[in-house]
Amino acid sequence: MPLASWRYRQLLSASSYLLRQSMSIQHIVWLKKKESCTDLHMQSLLAEVAKLTDLIPNIENISCGRNLTDRANGFTHGIIVTLTCQDALACYINHPAHVSVGKKLNENANILAMDYET
Numbered sequence: 001m002p003l004a005s006w007r008y009r010q011l012l013s014a015s016s017y018l019l020r021q022s023m024s025i026q027h028i029v030w031l032k033k034k035e036s037c038t039d040l041h042m043q044s045l046l047a048e049v050a051k052l053t054d055l056i057p058n059i060e061n062i063s064c065g066r067n068l069t070d071r072a073n074g075f076t077h078g079i080i081v082t083l084t085c086q087d088a089l090a091c092y093i094n095h096p097a098h099v100s101v102g103k104k105l106n107e108n109a110n111i112l113a114m115d116y117e118t
Helices: 003-022 039-050 086-094 096-108
Strands: 025-033 059-066 077-083 109-117
Touching: 025 039, 025 086, 025 096, 039 059, 039 077, 039 096, 077 086, 086 096, 096 109
Parallel strands: none
Antiparallel strands: 025 077, 025 109, 059 077
């Protein structure tokens, strides 16, 4: 392989890596509150989610709230977590504070989640 071609591939690989690291990640969660969960308890759980910003590194923002429309197929609440990069997602998902609140949410709601780059 010619040196120029090898160097081009190296640069392309490095720039691809940097691009992946510079793109934010959106972690989207849909919650369908179980009947046994009160509105007040769900509000408390969402407040706990919002506090993850202070506990887990590389979180740019957390937004959560109650659904306002009838277009969500029964899902009652949503959470959007913006993370700095794809590596931060693995850290976030496995962090003990996230695991703890995730367990509580699973006990009180049916959950769907999705992650994508922006």
